[in-house]
Amino acid sequence: xxxxxxxxxxxxxxxxxxxxxxxxxxxxxxxxxxxxxxxxxxxxxxxxxxxxxxxxxxxxxxxxxxxxxxxxxxxxxxxxxxxxxxxxxxxxxxxxxxxxxxxxxx
Numbered sequence: 001x002x003x004x005x006x007x008x009x010x011x012x013x014x015x016x017x018x019x020x021x022x023x024x025x026x027x028x029x030x031x032x033x034x035x036x037x038x039x040x041x042x043x044x045x046x047x048x049x050x051x052x053x054x055x056x057x058x059x060x061x062x063x064x065x066x067x068x069x070x071x072x073x074x075x076x077x078x079x080x081x082x083x084x085x086x087x088x089x090x091x092x093x094x095x096x097x098x099x100x101x102x103x104x105x106x
Contacts, residue, residue, distance in 0.1 A: 015050055018093065022046045031088040044077045045086030049093025061094055 023039050026032045032042060048068070056064045068090060072083040094100075 015047065018046065018050050018096070019043070021096070022093070026089075029088070029092060041081070042086070042089045044075070044079055044081060045089030046093040047077055048072070048075055048086070049090035050097055052090070053094045053097035057098075061091065061098075061100065 022042070026039050026042050026046075052064065052068055069083045069087070072078060072086065072090075078086070
């Protein structure tokens, strides 16, 4: 149990680093550049993608996207956003954490 608590603390600390990264860089992404929304709008998507990449380690995006889409509606931090509104932010965060496809490669 102690090991799990330490792991969760590490993930939480790393999220703070990711959050700072995305807060500074979200406007460089095509879906956010001209949308006129602030960072707080996209943050749930980035966090969901970050958490998913840690939960589904060693899995491919194509293998988990349907599950992530289905589970978005029950994600506690989603606010009123839909999967369609957030899926690109989720994917960007996933890609950054997993390193499978560099952010900006699309």
